[in-house]
Amino acid sequence: MVNYALADAVVITKRQLLQLARIPELLVFSTIQPVMFVLLFRFVFGGSIQTDQPGGYVQLLMPGIFVQTVAFTLASTAIGLAEDMKKGLIDRFRSLPISRGAVVIGRTFGDALLNLLVLAVMALAGFAVGWRPTSGVMKVSLGFLFLFMFGYALSWIGIYVGLSVKEARTVQSVGFLVTFPLTFLSNAFAPTTGMPRALQYFAEWNPVSSMVAACRQLFGVENQFGATANSWPSQHPLETSLLYMLLLMAIFIPLSIKKYKNTSH
Amino acid sequence: MIAENLIKTYDKGKVRALDDLSLDVEEGTVLSVLGPNGAGKTTTVRILATLLRPDSGVATVAGIDVAKHPDKVRKLIGLSGQYAAVDETLTGWDNLVMFGRLHHLGKQQSINLANELLERFSLTDSARRAIKTYSGGMRRRLDLAASLIVQPKVLFLDEPTTGLDPRGRMEMWKVIEELVMGGVTLLLTTQYLDEADQLADEIAVIDHGKVIARGSSDALKRQVGGERLEITVESDDVAKVQEIVTRISRHATHVDSRTVSAPVSNGAGALIEALRALDESKIHPLDIALKRPSLDDVFLSLTGHVAEETVIEPVKKKRGGRW
Ligand SMILES: Nc1ncnc2c1ncn2[C@@H]1O[C@H](COP(=O)(O)OP(=O)(O)OP(=O)(O)O)[C@@H](O)[C@H]1O
Ligand SMILES: [Mg+2]
Numbered sequence: 001m002v003n004y005a006l007a008d009a010v011v012i013t014k015r016q017l018l019q020l021a022r023i024p025e026l027l028v029f030s031t032i033q034p035v036m037f038v039l040l041f042r043f044v045f046g047g048s049i050q051t052d053q054p055g056g057y058v059q060l061l062m063p064g065i066f067v068q069t070v071a072f073t074l075a076s077t078a079i080g081l082a083e084d085m086k087k088g089l090i091d092r093f094r095s096l097p098i099s100r101g102a103v104v105i106g107r108t109f110g111d112a113l114l115n116l117l118v119l120a121v122m123a124l125a126g127f128a129v130g131w132r133p134t135s136g137v138m139k140v141s142l143g144f145l146f147l148f149m150f151g152y153a154l155s156w157i158g159i160y161v162g163l164s165v166k167e168a169r170t171v172q173s174v175g176f177l178v179t180f181p182l183t184f185l186s187n188a189f190a191p192t193t194g195m196p197r198a199l200q201y202f203a204e205w206n207p208v209s210s211m212v213a214a215c216r217q218l219f220g221v222e223n224q225f226g227a228t229a230n231s232w233p234s235q236h237p238l239e240t241s242l243l244y245m246l247l248l249m250a251i252f253i254p255l256s257i258k259k260y261k262n263t264s265h
Numbered sequence: 266m267i268a269e270n271l272i273k274t275y276d277k278g279k280v281r282a283l284d285d286l287s288l289d290v291e292e293g294t295v296l297s298v299l300g301p302n303g304a305g306k307t308t309t310v311r312i313l314a315t316l317l318r319p320d321s322g323v324a325t326v327a328g329i330d331v332a333k334h335p336d337k338v339r340k341l342i343g344l345s346g347q348y349a350a351v352d353e354t355l356t357g358w359d360n361l362v363m364f365g366r367l368h369h370l371g372k373q374q375s376i377n378l379a380n381e382l383l384e385r386f387s388l389t390d391s392a393r394r395a396i397k398t399y400s401g402g403m404r405r406r407l408d409l410a411a412s413l414i415v416q417p418k419v420l421f422l423d424e425p426t427t428g429l430d431p432r433g434r435m436e437m438w439k440v441i442e443e444l445v446m447g448g449v450t451l452l453l454t455t456q457y458l459d460e461a462d463q464l465a466d467e468i469a470v471i472d473h474g475k476v477i478a479r480g481s482s483d484a485l486k487r488q489v490g491g492e493r494l495e496i497t498v499e500s501d502d503v504a505k506v507q508e509i510v511t512r513i514s515r516h517a518t519h520v521d522s523r524t525v526s527a528p529v530s531n532g533a534g535a536l537i538e539a540l541r542a543l544d545e546s547k548i549h550p551l552d553i554a555l556k557r558p559s560l561d562d563v564f565l566s567l568t569g570h571v572a573e574e575t576v577i578e579p580v581k582k583k584r585g586g587r588w
Contacts, residue, residue: 004369007366007369008367011363011366011367014363015352015355015359015363018355018359019352019354019355022354022355022356022359022395023354087348087350087352087353088346088348088349088350089350089351089352091311091316091346091350092344092346092350092351092411093367094315094316095314095315095316095339095342095344096339096364096367096368097336097339097340097368098367
């Protein structure tokens with residue numbers, strides 16, 4: 001049964017990739033948006049944000065945009081799942097003798113693969129506008145591994161949201177409602193030093209901030225901290241990020257699979 | 266396949282979709298569950314197909330309890346739900362190969378089977394087109410094909426022809442008849458009496474989540490009264506026509522303003538007899554017709570109300586005594 005579980009999940013993942021092959025627009029748009037963010041932030045805000053960062057604002061910005069983009073996996077996973085539910089496809093899958101989590105595991109694999117591609121395209125776009133990580137191949141690769149894992153962990157929250165909300169349009173709103181504050185109430189685009197003190201503390205404990213700080217560190221950039229400079233998450237962004245990811249997966253993988261088993265309209 | 270005393274409520278008990286529903290289908294036979302919108306057809310199918318748990322009651326398929334061993338049941342059944350459930354962005358071929366793989370068939374086996382099924386359901390020409398571009402009938406056929414990947418022992422079809430044009434319906438009926446000939450046990454829901462008539466060995470009429478009648482289609486029709494002769498005339502002639510119709514039908518007539526109607530056994534003969542009698546009496550009918558019993562008539566005679574959607578009024582709590 002266990003070997004089937006993986007085989008079944010792979011079939012579901014393949015289906016998602018086939019969808020991308022059949023509607024190439026999907027692929028184009030899921031990569032255009034992050035690239036657009038890179039360009040917008042680099043040229044619209046980049047000009048007015050003062051920094052003494054060697055290499056300029058773009059070095060601080062890219063980790064932020066990488067994290068924001070993978071954070072949106074939460075919404076895209078949830079939307080994709082909700083659409084399948086609505087079309088009755090999930091019902092059909094559930095009436096088949098396939099192993100329990102295969103359908104949702106397959107979707108998280110598919111979204112993870114898509115993330116790999118999106119990250120690659122963004123890295124190229126970043127490179128084109130002056131992003132130059134200085135920490136060497138090993139650390140940069142580790143940074144991307146972190147981003148990939150973060151996307152994967154959030155994908156599982158997306159599964160839970162998608163199974164709980166069911167209506168694709170509501171899911172979209174919920175997805176953005178969660179991801180927007182998280183990505184903006186963080187150190188992703190501007191240093192938290194400018195925020196009111198209370199928000200600085202929120203931002204410090206925000207997983208997005210830890211991830212951004214971790215990526216900056218791995219890409220060879222100094223983080224800037226205000227009131228929270230001495231706190232544990234600020235001092236240990238790598239460990240904090242890793243803990244967050246493991247915690248999210250430990251909670252949402254079993255929860256989602258259980259929810260999937262019990263879901264019925 | 267047996268369902269015993271199924272009860273299922275939605276919205277925390279406010280909507281009673283199934284209200285003590287019991288059914289049984291003998292192996293190798295076809296049961297048609299006939300009922301109007303909201304009667305509980307889909308709910309029944311979903312419970313039997315392991316997608317929904319009843320609040321109470323027991324359902325078994327091939328002797329296996331669907332709530333206790335859904336995995337075992339899933340190996341035996343095929344389901345084609347009320348709305349085609351296939352991946353719209355993929356082609357018909359993609360879908361069937363995917364479902365083959367999900368049934369743990371080998372790659373080549375899945376491909377061969379997909380080709381075979383597409384051929385059998387006359388979809389070969391559109392095999393490489395996205396389902397999005399399919400007509401309603403084609404979608405339905407593909408959905409049915411997808412439920413036949415492994416020869417299911419028991420097949421559930423939820424309103425397989427609703428929304429199809431007459432030709433699409435005939436094609437679907439042909440396909441279903443072939444399946445039945447192959448020996449599958451079939452539970453088919455429908456809103457159309459003629460469909461149940463055509464395809465089913467037994468019919469269970471359900472309304473408000475209850476079985477209100479069951480039997481062969483002939484038995485049900487007899488209960489409804491078979492065909493009715495209906496004549497509309499000028500008001501002056503109603504009395505005379507009532508006399509004629511009573512004589513032909515030997516049943517009580519029903520008069521609705523200027524229309525006189527009554528059940529008849531030999532429809533065509535009764536029609537000729539009526540025309541002759543009208544002619545002899547020099548009465549010119551405005552309209553004369555033989556009406557076959559429709560689902561409405563079944564409902565009218567079985568429930569005393571016209572088919573309608575189940576709308577459960579919230580029970581208003583009465584406070585104290587009167588004032
Ligand atoms: N998920 C749900 N939540 C709330 N009520 C529901 C739900 N599903 C069905 N119902 C209600 O349960 C009753 C039975 O529904 P069901 O879908 O089984 O009817 P049906 O006979 O299949 O109708 P139709 O011919 O329209 O498909 C209806 O009153 C319907 O409104
Ligand atoms: Mg229905």
